[in-house]
Amino acid sequence: MRTSAVFAAALSLVSFAAANSPVSQTYPPPQVWKNANLVHIISAEKNYVKENINVLIENIAKQPQDEYFLPFTTDQLARLGGVEVKDRKDAKAGPFVAEIVEVDPKRFAASPSPSPS
Amino acid sequence: MDVLTPNRNTQYLRIQLPTPLKPGAQQTIGISYYLLDAYKPLPATINIEDAQFLSYSFSAYCPSAYTTTKQKTEVKFAFSNIPDYTKLPGSGDVAEFPVKQGAKLTYGPFDEKTAGAVEPVQVRFEFNRPVNHVADLERDVEVSHWGGNVAFEERYTWIQGGANLTNHFSRVKYQHFRLPTWHILREMRFPLRVGSSDPYYTDVIGNISTSHFRSNKREALLEIKPRYPLFGGWKFPFTIGWNSDAQNFLRKTATGGYVLNVPFLEGPRQPEGVEYEHVQVRVILPEGAEYVSRFSVCWQLLTIITTGTSSTRPRSRRRRSSPPRSSSTRRSSTASGGRLW
Numbered sequence: 001m002r003t004s005a006v007f008a009a010a011l012s013l014v015s016f017a018a019a020n021s022p023v024s025q026t027y028p029p030p031q032v033w034k035n036a037n038l039v040h041i042i043s044a045e046k047n048y049v050k051e052n053i054n055v056l057i058e059n060i061a062k063q064p065q066d067e068y069f070l071p072f073t074t075d076q077l078a079r080l081g082g083v084e085v086k087d088r089k090d091a092k093a094g095p096f097v098a099e100i101v102e103v104d105p106k107r108f109a110a111s112p113s114p115s116p117s
Numbered sequence: 118m119d120v121l122t123p124n125r126n127t128q129y130l131r132i133q134l135p136t137p138l139k140p141g142a143q144q145t146i147g148i149s150y151y152l153l154d155a156y157k158p159l160p161a162t163i164n165i166e167d168a169q170f171l172s173y174s175f176s177a178y179c180p181s182a183y184t185t186t187k188q189k190t191e192v193k194f195a196f197s198n199i200p201d202y203t204k205l206p207g208s209g210d211v212a213e214f215p216v217k218q219g220a221k222l223t224y225g226p227f228d229e230k231t232a233g234a235v236e237p238v239q240v241r242f243e244f245n246r247p248v249n250h251v252a253d254l255e256r257d258v259e260v261s262h263w264g265g266n267v268a269f270e271e272r273y274t275w276i277q278g279g280a281n282l283t284n285h286f287s288r289v290k291y292q293h294f295r296l297p298t299w300h301i302l303r304e305m306r307f308p309l310r311v312g313s314s315d316p317y318y319t320d321v322i323g324n325i326s327t328s329h330f331r332s333n334k335r336e337a338l339l340e341i342k343p344r345y346p347l348f349g350g351w352k353f354p355f356t357i358g359w360n361s362d363a364q365n366f367l368r369k370t371a372t373g374g375y376v377l378n379v380p381f382l383e384g385p386r387q388p389e390g391v392e393y394e395h396v397q398v399r400v401i402l403p404e405g406a407e408y409v410s411r412f413s414v415c416w417q418l419l420t421i422i423t424t425g426t427s428s429t430r431p432r433s434r435r436r437r438s439s440p441p442r443s444s445s446t447r448r449s450s451t452a453s454g455g456r457l458w
Contacts, residue, residue: 029129029182031232036143038188040179044171044240045195046390047248047278049155053148053179057138064137069182070130070148071233077128079153085132088145094135096146101131 029069032061054088069101129182153392156248158280158349159241165290169280169300169349170200171244176235177205177214177224183232189225195389196220196243203238246389247302247347248278254396258379260363262403267366267379269313270358277302279349286348302347305385307339309359316359320344325355377402 034057041052059065072080077100087093130148138144156171163169177190197220205214205224215222222240253274260267279300309316311334318328318341327342343353366379381398384391402409 028232031183033183035181035183035185035188038179038181038185040188040190042173042175042190042192044155044173044242045193047156047244047246047250048390048392049152049173051150051152054145055148055179055181056143056145057183058143059138059140062140064139066134066137068132068134068146070132071180071182072128072130073126074128075126076152079155080150081153082149082151083130084149086147087135088147096135097133098130098148101129 029067030061032059032063032065033068034058034060072100151392153394154250154278156244156278158248158278161280162283163280163349164283165287165348166293168198168243168245170241171248171279172201172239172241174237174239177203177238178227178230178234178236180235181230181232185230185234186228188227188230189223192222192224192240194220194222194242194244196245198243199240200243201239201241203240205236205238244279245300247300247387248349249302249387249389249391250276250278251384251391251393252276252395254382254384254393256382256396256398257401258399259401260367260377260403262363265363267361267363268358269361269383270356271383272356273354275343275347275353275355277347277349277351277353281350282348291346300349302343304340304342305387307341307357307383307385309337309339309383310361310365310380311335311337312365313337313339313359313361316357318355318357320353320355 036056036058038053038055041054043050043052053070057068083098085096085098087096132146132148134144134146156173159170159172173192175190175192179185179188179190192215199217199220199222202215202217202222207213208226208228215224224238251273253272255272257270258267259270314332314337316328316330316339318325318339322344325341325344327344329340331338331340339357339359341355341357343355345351345353347353366377368376368378370376377400379400382393382396384393
């Protein structure tokens with residue numbers, strides 16, 4: 001039902017204000033994944049935006065991986081809600097845990113800039 | 118807008134896969150989320166008879182922390198009138214992106230992009246509907262054991278976030294251009310639970326008479342009209358409330374306890390959608406209620422509220438006997454929505 005979706009958005013939005021986010025251990029995220037194919041669907045049909053990112057991820061590292069990072073700006077985060085992650089092929093694939101990790105500002109000073117584009 | 122440049126503006130959503138993926142293995146994941154306050158009216162002010170246009174900015178390349186081999190971005194709208202959108206050079210047999218199909222724009226497919234690659238674009242589209250934004254909703258669910266009643270009250274701070282009026286509101290023009298698909302909020306419809314009764318609809322001035330309550334065996338629909346038609350930038354704080362028999366929501370357990378099962382939120386059903394910025398839900402239990410446990414959503418409880426039999430508090434104020442809005446109350450309830458995802 002459409003209305004319930006919006007509620008979810010609102011609720012999770014609220015949760016960000018209260019969430020005590022852990023500090024990310026890694027910056028920038030290690031390049032262990034490749035997005036083999038990605039479809040980004042932005043739905044601007046209602047007076048809020050719903051975005052879907054359907055992505056085929058491939059592990060290009062030498063070890064098994066279980067953490068995937070998605071970047072947001074702080075401005076977006078303040079308005080973000082209703083985050084849901086699932087396996088597109090297998091509805092029974094166990095729960096995906098999604099949480100915001102805060103990057104320690106001090107790490108920015110120390111971290112090297114990515115190569116200029 | 119490079120989201121991966123090391124600055125304080127980048128945060129990450131960490132997604133933990135249920136099972137680690139072996140080297141070389143692939144998995145298709147779907148990530149969905151909502152963004153509130155997403156649009157800017159463009160132009161920011163319009164005349165009363167004009168159509169409303171909103172703009173939305175995003176990146177044609179999906180922001181990612183990883184290299185993306187192949188991707189496309191689709192944007193869907195409610196109406197097919199999309200007068201402006203950023204154009205990008207095409208690739209392959211497509212001369213120019215985006216490709217427009219009815220009420221849909223498609224940027225891409227693009228070839229390989231490095232981690233952090235972005236391409237800022239903006240779209241401007243017709244949205245002749247109100248932009249409903251609830252800045253604040255306080256919802257009280259008060260259980261009265263000796264009245265056998267559950268009383269609901271919702272206090273909305275409702276803001277119409279659409280384009281503002283260029284000139285003053287003109288009653289004559291408003292009556293003249295009475296079009297059905299307008300960006301003015303004229304009505305809200307609350308489908309309440311069957312069995313709801315005694316609805317009221319007030320604001321700071323008092324009772325608002327422009328409402329209609331249809332209640333029968335199948336539905337309990339509360340239709341309300343704001344005290345004034347709501348144009349962009351206008352605010353309308355109002356309160357609605359209703360009662361329901363406690364047996365609709367309370368059941369007794371074998372061990373002598375009670376289980377309360379109420380909707381966390383109800384709210385109006387608007388075809389254009391409603392977004393909520395801050396929601397506070399308070400469940401007020403009868404005095405003496407103990408061992409409150411097993412919430413199906415994560416809660417942090419709660420302030421003990423004394424009601425009812427206190428001789429210093431008039432009976433008629435029962436509904437208002439919720440605690441003062443201390444910061445601790447707000448904190449506890451804001452945490453309540455947590456970890457839903």
